Amino acid sequence: xxxxxxxxxxxxxxxxxxxxxxxxxxxxxxxxxxxxxxxxxxxxxxxxxxxxxxxxxxxxxxxxxxxxxxxxxxxxxxxxxxxxxxxxxxxxxxxxxxxxxxxxxxxxxxxxxxxxxxxxxxxxxxxxxxxxxxxxxxxxxxxxxxxxxxxxxxxxxxxxxxxxxxxxxxxxxxxxxxxxxxxxxxxxxxxxxxxxxxxxxxxxxxxxxxxxxxxxxxxxxxxxxxxxxxxxxxxxxxxxxxxxxxxxxxxxxxxxxxxxxxxxxxxxxxxxxxxxxxxxxxxxxxxxxxxxxxxxxxxxx
Amino acid sequence: xxxxxxxxxxxxxxxxxxxxxxxxxxxxxxxxxxxxxxxxxxxxxxxxxxxxxxxxxxxxxxxxxxxxxxxxxxxxxxx
Amino acid sequence: xxxxxxxxxxxxxxxxxxxxxxxxxxxxxxxxxxxxxxxxxxxxxxxxxxxxxxxxxxxxxxxxxxxxxxxxxxxxxxxxxxxxxxxxxxxxxxxxxxxxxxxxxxxxxxxxxxxxxxxxxxxxxxxxxxxxxxxxxxxxxxxxxxxxxxxxxxxxxxxxxxxxxxxxxxxxxxxxxxxxxxxxxxxxxxxxxxxxxxxxxxxxxxxxxxxxxxxxxxxxxxxxxxxxxxxxxxxxxxxxxxxxxxxxxxxxxxxxxxxxxxxxxxxxxxxxxxxxxxxxxxxxxxxxxxxxxxxxxxxxxxxxxxxxxxxxxxxxxxxxxxxxxxxxxxxxxxxxxxxxxxxxxxxxxxxxxxxxxxxxxxxxxxxxxxxxxxxxxxxxxxxxxxxxxxxxxxxxxxxxxxxxxxxxxxxxxxxxxxxxxxxxxxxxxxxxxxxxxxxxxxxxxxxxxxxxxxxxxxxxxxxxxxxxxxxxxxxxx
Numbered sequence: 001x002x003x004x005x006x007x008x009x010x011x012x013x014x015x016x017x018x019x020x021x022x023x024x025x026x027x028x029x030x031x032x033x034x035x036x037x038x039x040x041x042x043x044x045x046x047x048x049x050x051x052x053x054x055x056x057x058x059x060x061x062x063x064x065x066x067x068x069x070x071x072x073x074x075x076x077x078x079x080x081x082x083x084x085x086x087x088x089x090x091x092x093x094x095x096x097x098x099x100x101x102x103x104x105x106x107x108x109x110x111x112x113x114x115x116x117x118x119x120x121x122x123x124x125x126x127x128x129x130x131x132x133x134x135x136x137x138x139x140x141x142x143x144x145x146x147x148x149x150x151x152x153x154x155x156x157x158x159x160x161x162x163x164x165x166x167x168x169x170x171x172x173x174x175x176x177x178x179x180x181x182x183x184x185x186x187x188x189x190x191x192x193x194x195x196x197x198x199x200x201x202x203x204x205x206x207x208x209x210x211x212x213x214x215x216x217x218x219x220x221x222x223x224x225x226x227x228x229x230x231x232x233x234x235x236x237x238x239x240x241x242x243x244x245x246x247x248x249x250x251x252x253x254x255x256x257x258x259x260x261x262x263x264x265x266x267x268x269x270x271x272x273x274x275x276x277x278x279x280x281x282x283x284x285x286x287x288x289x290x291x292x293x294x295x296x297x298x299x300x301x
Numbered sequence: 302x303x304x305x306x307x308x309x310x311x312x313x314x315x316x317x318x319x320x321x322x323x324x325x326x327x328x329x330x331x332x333x334x335x336x337x338x339x340x341x342x343x344x345x346x347x348x349x350x351x352x353x354x355x356x357x358x359x360x361x362x363x364x365x366x367x368x369x370x371x372x373x374x375x376x377x378x379x380x
Numbered sequence: 381x382x383x384x385x386x387x388x389x390x391x392x393x394x395x396x397x398x399x400x401x402x403x404x405x406x407x408x409x410x411x412x413x414x415x416x417x418x419x420x421x422x423x424x425x426x427x428x429x430x431x432x433x434x435x436x437x438x439x440x441x442x443x444x445x446x447x448x449x450x451x452x453x454x455x456x457x458x459x460x461x462x463x464x465x466x467x468x469x470x471x472x473x474x475x476x477x478x479x480x481x482x483x484x485x486x487x488x489x490x491x492x493x494x495x496x497x498x499x500x501x502x503x504x505x506x507x508x509x510x511x512x513x514x515x516x517x518x519x520x521x522x523x524x525x526x527x528x529x530x531x532x533x534x535x536x537x538x539x540x541x542x543x544x545x546x547x548x549x550x551x552x553x554x555x556x557x558x559x560x561x562x563x564x565x566x567x568x569x570x571x572x573x574x575x576x577x578x579x580x581x582x583x584x585x586x587x588x589x590x591x592x593x594x595x596x597x598x599x600x601x602x603x604x605x606x607x608x609x610x611x612x613x614x615x616x617x618x619x620x621x622x623x624x625x626x627x628x629x630x631x632x633x634x635x636x637x638x639x640x641x642x643x644x645x646x647x648x649x650x651x652x653x654x655x656x657x658x659x660x661x662x663x664x665x666x667x668x669x670x671x672x673x674x675x676x677x678x679x680x681x682x683x684x685x686x687x688x689x690x691x692x693x694x695x696x697x698x699x700x701x702x703x704x705x706x707x708x709x710x711x712x713x714x715x716x717x718x719x720x721x722x723x724x725x726x727x728x729x730x731x732x733x734x735x736x737x738x739x740x741x742x743x744x745x746x747x748x749x750x751x752x753x754x755x756x757x758x759x760x761x762x763x764x765x766x767x768x769x770x771x772x773x774x775x776x777x778x779x780x781x782x783x784x785x786x787x788x789x790x791x792x793x794x795x796x797x798x799x800x801x802x803x804x805x806x807x808x809x810x811x812x813x814x815x816x817x818x819x820x821x822x823x824x825x826x827x828x829x830x831x832x833x834x835x836x837x838x839x840x841x842x843x844x845x846x847x848x849x850x851x852x853x854x855x856x857x
Contacts, residue, residue, distance in 0.1 A: 006566040013831055020835060024843075142386055152842045157797055160843065320730040321737065337733065340671045340679070341656065341690055341726050348683040360680050361521050 025151035029124050031163025035171070037070020038088070038125075041095040044068070045217070047085055048103030050075040051225040054279035055103075055262075055288050058171040064293045070097070071171065076118050079108055079202055083209050084122070087130040090216045099301060100213040101221045106235055106243050109202040123147055123154035174282040175275035179228065184277065187230045196239035203246055214256055219301055222251055223292075224261040226284070229268045231277035260295050262288060307373050314349045318342055328370030354380050382544065383630045384584060384847075387421065396637055400564045407561045411539070411638070412531055418540035419503070426502035433464045434534040437512045441519040441533070445526040457520040461513050468509045471501050476707035504543040506704060510669055512537050515551040517673055524552045532558050541634040545627050547645040547665035554640075562639035574822060575633025577837050578808070582626030584845030586801040590619040592846065593794050598767055601777060606784035609777050617756070617763050618802055621649060624663065648809040653751035655721040658759060670701050690726060695719035710765045710774060717762040797844055 033039045044067045046056055053073040062069050072089055074081070119138035125131040126147055136144050147154050155163075165171065213220045224247065232240075244261075251259035266287075267273060273284030280288065295301075312326045319337040324330060332338040338346070350372070351357055356379040366372055382388065395414055402410050419427050440460035444453050475497040485492045515536070518524040527533050536554050562568070597604050597612035604612075628645035635642045645665050652658035659667055675697040682689025695716070702715020725732075741747040761778075768774035808820060817823045821833030 003566075009827060009831075013834070016831070016835060017838070020839065024839065142390075146386060150842065152839060155843055156847070157793065157844055161793070320733050337729065339656070339660075340675060341694065341722070342729075344676075344679040344683040344690060344693075345686055347680075348686065351683075360677060363680070364521050364523060364676075 021151050025124070025154065028155055028160060028163040031166035032124055032159065033092075033166070035162050035166030036072045037068075038072070039092045039094065040070070041093070042068045042070035042097055044099045044101060045070045045089060045097045046073065046101040046103075047082055047089070048073040048101075048223075048225070049077045049082070049105075051105055051278060051280075052103040052223075053173055054175060054275070054281070055225050055285060056292075057174065057282075057285040057289055060285070060289050061292060064289050065296060067099075073103075074118070074121050077121075078118070079205050079209075081118055081122075081134075083205055083212075084130060084134040086209055086212055088122075088125060088128060088134075090212065091128065091130045093216070097217050099219045099221060100217040101223055102209065102213060103225050104206075104222050104247050105225050105227070106196045106240055108206065109199050109243065109246070110197040111199040111202070120156075121159075124159060126154060174285055175279065176282055177275040178281060179271040179274045179276065181271055184228075184230055187234055187277070190234045192233070192236055194234045194236065196235050196243050198239070198242055198246065206246075207250060210250055210257065214254065218256070220257045221295075221301070222247055222257065222259045224259070224263055226262045226264075226267045226273075226280060226288070228271065228274045228277040229265075232263060232268060258295075258299055258301070260292070262291055264291075267291070304373050304377070307376050308369065310353060311350065311369060311372065314346055314353065318345050318349065326369070328373065329368050331368040350376065356380060382422070383627065383634075384580070391418075392634065396569070399638055404561060404563075408532060408535060408558050411558070412535040415535060415538045415540040415543070419538060419543065422544075423503040426505075429467055429502055429505070430508060430538055431534070433467075433508060433512050434537045435530075436460055436463050437516060437537065438527075438530050438533045441516055441526040442528065444516070444519050453520055457516055460516050464509055464512050467502070468505050471499050471505060473703075473707045475499050504545075507546050507548055508537050508543055510548050510666075511542075514548070514669060514673060518551050524550075524555070527551070527555055529559075539635075541631040542642065545624065545631070547628055547631065547643050548669050549642055549665065553643070557640050565639060568639045569637045572633040572635070572637030574834075575629045575636055577633075577834060577841070579626045579629030579631075579633060580841050580845070581801070581837055582622040582629065582805055584626075584841055584847070586798055586805055587619050587623035587626055588846035589794055589798040589801065589844075590615055590622070593791050593798065594619055594767075596791065597789065601768075601773055601780075604780075604789055605786040606780040606782065607786055607788040608790075610781045611788055611790075613760055613764050613767075613777065613781070615798075616767050617650070617760055620763070620766075621646065621662075622802070622805060625649075648813050650756055650806070651752060651809060651813045652755050653748055654725055654755055655718070655758060656725050658755055659718070659722070666701070666704075670697050674700055687727065691719075691723045694722050694726070698722070705766070708769075709771050710768055713771060713774070714762055714765040717765065721758055721762070801840075801844065 037045070044065070046052060046058075046069060048056075050073070053075065056071065056073075058069050058071040061067075070089065072085055074085070077085065119135050122131050122135060126135050126144075135147075210220060210222070224244075248259055251257045262268075267284070273280055273287055275281040275284075308326060308328070315324070315326075315335070315338070316322055319335070319342060321336065324335045332343065347358060347363060354376055356376065358375065358379075362375055366375060399407060399410060416427070419430060437460060440456045444456045447453060447456070478494055479496050479498075482492045482494065482496055515524070515533075519526045527536075532555060535558055536549075536551060539549075539554070542549060594612050594616055597608055601609065625646040632642045632644070643665055645663060647661040647664060649658055649661040652661050675693055678693035678696055679690055682693055685692075698715040698719040699712060700715070701718070702711040702713075705711045705714070736742050764777055765771070765774045768777060811817055811820050811823075821836070822830055824830050824833070
């Protein structure tokens with residue numbers, strides 16, 4: 001083969017590669033943005049980890065509240081990750097979001113909560129300034145630039161599935177399992193043993209997040225996601241109360257901020273609402289929708 | 302002894318060990334063209350040849366063998 | 381760096397460009413330096429061991445060729461083999477045997493002077509040891525001339541594409557190539573990259589994804605029923621095929637891009653119609669090595685015992701093959717099973733040939749299909765001993781498969797993509813085996829069709845490849 005022929009073919013191949021790479025990644029990014037409600041206008045914005053993901057049913061909540069909801073939750077995210085998510089969402093918003101809903105849970109202020117490769121969840125957004133810094137700080141230069149260069153490398157099968165869901169308008173993510181109470185017998189003996197860490201740095205970060213939400217939204221609702229009663233009782237009572245005090249103090253600092261504690265007996269005592277001690281199932285979601293609706297009506301939100 | 306006689310004898314041995322005649326007996330015939338002539342049957346074939354002519358091969362010599370022609374050369378050199 | 385690391389993806393293109401820019405007489409040196417750097421990047425401490433094996437082999441092969449005394453030749457051959465085998469035996473088996481003795485004796489209340497030990501296996505030792513032994517024996521058998529250039533010998537033993545997982549090559553094929561490296565030929569680069577594409581596809585899209593499901597099942601055998609275990613066991617040979625087969629293709633492609641030909645390691649193994657046929661298609665470089673250097677000498681020694689001799693040689697060869705995989709009784713059972721399968725086939729071969737000829741079965745499609753299925757089942761059964769951590773668990777798995785049925789645990793997303801990828805791989809195999817490679821995008825005569833095939837595969841690898849163990853490492857409360 002002549003060198004010129006080879007060169008011509010190689011150049012065409014590379015050009016085709018990068019064009020297709022760009023096209024596919026843009027298509028998927030659009031789907032993801034739709035799925036999470038990014039780069040669009042919404043009435044309500046929910047941010048959380050897997051607990052919020054499992055606990056809120058976006059479609060039914062939208063129906064019940066008559067509001068358009070941007071549902072931006074990812075599994076395994078820590079408070080730092082969620083702070084980056086907030087910046088990402090607000091930088092991308094096309095207009096003011098009326099209400100911000102923020103999941104809180106007893107391990108929010110834990111120092112030990114590390115997630116080694118959670119940054120990979122946010123690779124598709126690497127071109128946005130807020131996310132670019134976040135990803136860069138979580139990995140080395142080599143990986144960062146390869147991801148920037150080859151756009152499709154930012155995606156995996158899970159994200160492709162989410163992008164498709166964004167296009168088809170399918171937001172179902174409920175689990176249909178129910179708690180096996182026999183398997184939880186061991187938890188009963190662990191009552192009042194688990195430490196609830198209150199790292200001052202995390203608390204400061206939390207306050208910054210709330211301030212950011214206040215800045216961009218009219219109202220902020222802090223929601224204490226349900227934990228199954230046996231599991232909730234494993235936390236040291238006085239430390240759990242300290243955690244609640246911190247959150248409630250932040251909530252009471254401004255009339256803009258509200259606090260909804262979903263750890264109520266009618267939800268958390270009922271094993272049939274949970275798929276595992278920390279995550280609600282489809283039935284549990286119905287209860288949360290009810291509770292949210294009632295809360296918002298009561299507070300004229 | 303004539304080469305053709307040895308070749309004929311080897312043909313009989315192959316048929317006896319492999320239980321078929323689906324091969325063309327020429328000097329260039331090798332294990333790769335013959336159904337069933339593999340490492341498992343090879344030593345049995347070799348052993349029969351040794352017995353027939355009352356000779357003993359060395360492993361080095363067998364390793365250099367590529368086809369029936371080489372085998373005949375080997376036999377000729379030993380008898 | 382392993383082939384699926386980012387480092388390799390940067391190292392390899394840089395090396396190829398440098399390789400063709402280097403004057404021909406210096407290319408072998410470049411390859412040697414690259415191989416050393418490659419090994420340094422993975423296992424710096426054991427580089428000394430690798431170089432010692434190269435040195436020992438170099439010196440002893442020269443000595444074998446130089447001396448006219450037959451006894452001295454034998455002595456040098458055996459000495460080198462023992463010397464280079466010792467590290468392999470030590471690292472692979474010593475701690476297992478030692479810990480086994482320690483446990484047995486402490487159970488009996490006796491004292492064993494050595495403590496419990498655990499060693500990290502030097503990377504590639506199972507492979508380069510065999511390459512070196514093969515070369516030594518080849519020189520002794522006068523199949524190949526002892527190479528006088530140390531660099532060439534060292535390059536042959538440490539050649540970076542092959543050192544991690546093979547294919548296990550022979551001096552007669554590789555050394556002449558290293559001494560006369562070819563000119564730049566874009567055809568070579570294209571062919572090499574085609575091999576690599578398939579290799580990455582097989583490994584990243586199929587093997588690693590199947591692995592997510594299969595390891596989930598086999599890591600908690602007590603929690604799964606027989607049906608799930610049956611499915612996972614059935615998929616396991618596919619996982620090894622795409623894993624080791626894929627890795628081999630990357631190795632072969634890497635060499636090919638530099639104009640060096642390396643033997644095929646897998647030849648459509650699951651289209652085999654008998655266990656003997658399968659072993660001519662599966663891990664070919666290892667099995668031909670075992671055949672040439674263990675089975676043939678044994679069978680030669682036992683040849684007076686006819687069939688019995690062949691079978692004993694067969695058994696011993698497969699037992700050794702089993703143990704080569706690892707120091708576990710499961711591998712001994714695995715090896716024994718292969719020996720049993722092949723012995724039965726050898727014993728019944730005559731009658732089988734008669735039967736097949738009488739009814740003209742070899743031309744019948746359904747017969748071939750049946751043979752393929754039976755062969756696969758037999759192989760799968762033996763592979764259960766390859767995946768179980770111990771013999772007891774393997775037997776439990778068998779028991780459950782036959783007695784404990786129920787609705788299976790299936791990870792739909794993972795299995796969907798894995799099986800889709802597997803269908804592509806098997807389709808390629810069928811195309812090559814039965815249709816002489818007539819179909820398939822990559823074998824088209826038109827560049828643009830091939831180009832779209834390459835792009836399709838590349839994007840499948842980037843999008844559907846598994847690049848982590850599939851789970852997040854986070855502290856769950």
